[in-house]
Amino acid sequence: MDLASITVGQYNFTQNAFSFGLAVMAAASLFFWFMRSEVAPAYRMAITITGLVTAIAAYHYLQIMLSWQGAFEVSNGTIETSGAQFNQAYRYVDWLLTVPLLLIELILVMKLARGETISKSIWLGGAAALMIALGYPGEIAETGGTRFTFWILSMIPFIYIVYQLVVGLKDSIRKQPENVRGLINGAAYLVVISWLFYPIVFLFPLVGLTGGAAITAVEVGYTIADIMAKAVFGILILVIAMRKSEHEQVKA
Amino acid sequence: MDLASITVGQYNFTQNAFSFGLAVMAAASLFFWFMRSEVAPAYRMAITITGLVTAIAAYHYLQIMLSWQGAFEVSNGTIETSGAQFNQAYRYVDWLLTVPLLLIELILVMKLARGETISKSIWLGGAAALMIALGYPGEIAETGGTRFTFWILSMIPFIYIVYQLVVGLKDSIRKQPENVRGLINGAAYLVVISWLFYPIVFLFPLVGLTGGAAITAVEVGYTIADIMAKAVFGILILVIAMRKSEHEQVKA
Numbered sequence: 130m131d132l133a134s135i136t137v138g139q140y141n142f143t144q145n146a147f148s149f150g151l152a153v154m155a156a157a158s159l160f161f162w163f164m165r166s167e168v169a170p171a172y173r174m175a176i177t178i179t180g181l182v183t184a185i186a187a188y189h190y191l192q193i194m195l196s197w198q199g200a201f202e203v204s205n206g207t208i209e210t211s212g213a214q215f216n217q218a219y220r221y222v223d224w225l226l227t228v229p230l231l232l233i234e235l236i237l238v239m240k241l242a243r244g245e246t247i248s249k250s251i252w253l254g255g256a257a258a259l260m261i262a263l264g265y266p267g268e269i270a271e272t273g274g275t276r277f278t279f280w281i282l283s284m285i286p287f288i289y290i291v292y293q294l295v296v297g298l299k300d301s302i303r304k305q306p307e308n309v310r311g312l313i314n315g316a317a318y319l320v321v322i323s324w325l326f327y328p329i330v331f332l333f334p335l336v337g338l339t340g341g342a343a344i345t346a347v348e349v350g351y352t353i354a355d356i357m358a359k360a361v362f363g364i365l366i367l368v369i370a371m372r373k374s375e376h377e378q379v380k381a
Numbered sequence: 382m383d384l385a386s387i388t389v390g391q392y393n394f395t396q397n398a399f400s401f402g403l404a405v406m407a408a409a410s411l412f413f414w415f416m417r418s419e420v421a422p423a424y425r426m427a428i429t430i431t432g433l434v435t436a437i438a439a440y441h442y443l444q445i446m447l448s449w450q451g452a453f454e455v456s457n458g459t460i461e462t463s464g465a466q467f468n469q470a471y472r473y474v475d476w477l478l479t480v481p482l483l484l485i486e487l488i489l490v491m492k493l494a495r496g497e498t499i500s501k502s503i504w505l506g507g508a509a510a511l512m513i514a515l516g517y518p519g520e521i522a523e524t525g526g527t528r529f530t531f532w533i534l535s536m537i538p539f540i541y542i543v544y545q546l547v548v549g550l551k552d553s554i555r556k557q558p559e560n561v562r563g564l565i566n567g568a569a570y571l572v573v574i575s576w577l578f579y580p581i582v583f584l585f586p587l588v589g590l591t592g593g594a595a596i597t598a599v600e601v602g603y604t605i606a607d608i609m610a611k612a613v614f615g616i617l618i619l620v621i622a623m624r625k626s627e628h629e630q631v632k633a
Contacts, residue, residue, distance in 0.1 A: 138521070141470065149474045152440055156433050156478070163414070163429040167422060204464035 154187035169374035175237035189223035229254035406439035427489035441475035481506035
């Protein structure tokens, strides 16, 4: 990453995006936790975790923002690097926790049989943790070859998860009440689509995209993808939980 | 913005206004969230979001205040600029989130049919986000021409929203219980009137109002307009929700 090529405008835009990410994630957590009492008890664990995912992300956006501010000195309209690091790896620490949890949200809100809930949580959550753990050595690697090797390794659990979301959950989704089937499908596709951004961006340094504009695009893009996969996804999970609670109350 | 022309008195007055804004917004959030349990379940999402809007604003007033303090050095009764930036753009980051949300508050407290709630939220919320996103490039532009172009573009969604609030909601307001009709109208007009401040102030730099007095007037004015459109507006939403809850309990 070539931090020295960042302009004042790019610095500010990225800083504002990090602050926006922090505000969205923290507000989303409060929203989910307040709305938790409005869903049936069976869905409260899903909504609690939904708020945890955005809370963990809010903490990491604060860390990333502080690290970004520390890496530069902006004075009288000019910018210089301070010599301090911009710690990109906070994102991996975040994902290692939040990505398994957000897949578990989706499984919990479906309220499958207990055995199925446990096995799907272990398999999908485990694959997600493995995917992030395999991405990290590539992110901090000094050579393009190592970066590419870990990209390939990380894509194996990635493809497994996408396959499970698109094909593996089909039977379970069919058994959901009709008024939420479309929403659950939508939530699964939202994960898949927002995730496409990450492996593509990971390859940027390999094709020489390391300048100020590329760094800005990557950081802002990650922020948008994170908001989609965590806050917007969380709203879908909440709406699903509210509709299912309503449906079950009418039936009872 | 000509920060160097700020006097010590103007610096202090603006600083106190930011601190006032932070205190009002944070207190308003706590008030709304504590009162949340006193309205019927159907209105709790509206009141939760009302508190989120002021909480997000409180966070941004903290950021703006810290940025303001960092931009100056006040010592022995004299003031100098420190070289650090005053990041005005935090306001846009705030509005991008809070303006769509406060329109959604108003729609939610009306408790329209589900389809109408969703379509009105998407159209009004989307227009609000577009309005802010189009204001931002004008705000950070270096030439008056660019500033003015984005002002014009931003006014299109602005006028659409004002039209919807004043004319488009008429039918839905007519169907509200009689004891809140006036309040809902009042809330819609409060938004429209407090919003008039923003596009006018946006044009100040174009007519040469960039000195210390103008900066102070703009920042204090924004703070008052924000308090009207978020905290005072939120109190109206809470009162509407409480009256409707009461009304529905009597009927049931």
